[in-house]
Amino acid sequence: MFLGIEHGGFIVMAFALFALSISALIAWVVIDHRSLDRIEADLQARGLRRRSTASAGGDGP
Amino acid sequence: MTDTITTTSRLWDLANPTRFLRLVAAVQPWLIGLTTILFAVGLYMTFFVAPADYQQGETVRIMYIHVPSAWLAMFCYVAMAISSIGSLVWRHPLADVSVKAAAPIGATFTFLALATGSLWGKPMWGTWWVWDARLTSFLILFIMYLGLIALQRTIEDPTRGARAVAILTLVGAINIPIIKFSVDWWNTLHQPASVLKIGGPSIHPSLLWPLLVMALAFTALFVTLHLAAMRNEIVRRRIRTLRMMAASGEDR
Numbered sequence: 001m002f003l004g005i006e007h008g009g010f011i012v013m014a015f016a017l018f019a020l021s022i023s024a025l026i027a028w029v030v031i032d033h034r035s036l037d038r039i040e041a042d043l044q045a046r047g048l049r050r051r052s053t054a055s056a057g058g059d060g061p
Numbered sequence: 062m063t064d065t066i067t068t069t070s071r072l073w074d075l076a077n078p079t080r081f082l083r084l085v086a087a088v089q090p091w092l093i094g095l096t097t098i099l100f101a102v103g104l105y106m107t108f109f110v111a112p113a114d115y116q117q118g119e120t121v122r123i124m125y126i127h128v129p130s131a132w133l134a135m136f137c138y139v140a141m142a143i144s145s146i147g148s149l150v151w152r153h154p155l156a157d158v159s160v161k162a163a164a165p166i167g168a169t170f171t172f173l174a175l176a177t178g179s180l181w182g183k184p185m186w187g188t189w190w191v192w193d194a195r196l197t198s199f200l201i202l203f204i205m206y207l208g209l210i211a212l213q214r215t216i217e218d219p220t221r222g223a224r225a226v227a228i229l230t231l232v233g234a235i236n237i238p239i240i241k242f243s244v245d246w247w248n249t250l251h252q253p254a255s256v257l258k259i260g261g262p263s264i265h266p267s268l269l270w271p272l273l274v275m276a277l278a279f280t281a282l283f284v285t286l287h288l289a290a291m292r293n294e295i296v297r298r299r300i301r302t303l304r305m306m307a308a309s310g311e312d313r
Contacts, residue, residue, distance in 0.1 A: 007120045007184040014123045014180040018130075018173060022282070025169050029289045036296040043303045050302055 157223030
């Protein structure tokens with residue numbers, strides 16, 4: 001018995017694990033996104049451009 | 062004929078990473094909104110609409126995260142296998158990006174299916190784990206995902222690594238039908254299919270509908286995260302190109 005529910009501990013643990021795993025996955029994607037954007041902006045601030053972008057004069061492929 | 066050519070041309074247009082990134086940026090807010098709504102409705106139905114099972118009691122609520130996790134773990138692998146064919150046969154520029162981005166997501170869903178299955182099995186079967194065909198083949202799927210992630214990280218050049226990863230992904234795809242039909246081919250402690258089976262679902266609609274909504278929510282979450290991870294991988298490859306240019310002094 002947990003929270004007045006039979007096998008309640010197993011149910012709570014399963015949903016807690018679900019919440020933790022999905023949160024970790026979302027955090028991984030978001031942190032990676034911000035970190036990569038920062039690095040790319042830093043490289044571009046140093047004057048580095050891919051050839052296709054530089055020749056197109058903008059945000060090309 | 063002209064329609065077919067136009068459709069093929071549009072698909073190949075998407076192969077351009079910049080066009081793909083624009084598409085992701087446009088659909089991402091809608092996908093996040095859809096995923097949030099589906100999870101809100103699904104979790105409400107899980108806890109407040111679905112009744113307790115007459116045999117399993119409240120423990121049946123674990124099914125609403127265990128079953129969609131297992132479905133998505135297999136769906137993700139099938140998506141990776143299709144992308145691998147695209148990578149090997151057509152050398153589609155986004156195919157190996159898709160495989161690389163999907164692997165950690167698939168691994169997480171597989172881990173969730175195994176862990177929640179164990180937490181469901183202990184009170185219902187009296188054991189955390191048995192080496193039956195369904196559980197063992199699912200554990201092999203988890204090991205496959207970890208192996209693919211390790212292989213992706215071992216080979217530094219993404220283009221060279223993509224070929225090895227695509228071949229290993231296709232070899233591992235043989236495990237998917239084994240997982241699906243393991244409960245029919247062997248005598249397992251795990252119950253046979255009760256939703257995706259010939260003759261229709263054998264599960265009561267009051268339990269089935271919340272399960273289907275949660276499955277949709279998991280699918281929307283997978284699509285959202287996969288597109289975001291693909292976008293990250295494209296930017297990572299651009300950074301790699303810029304760093305190589307900086308190292309060779311080509312753009313100075």
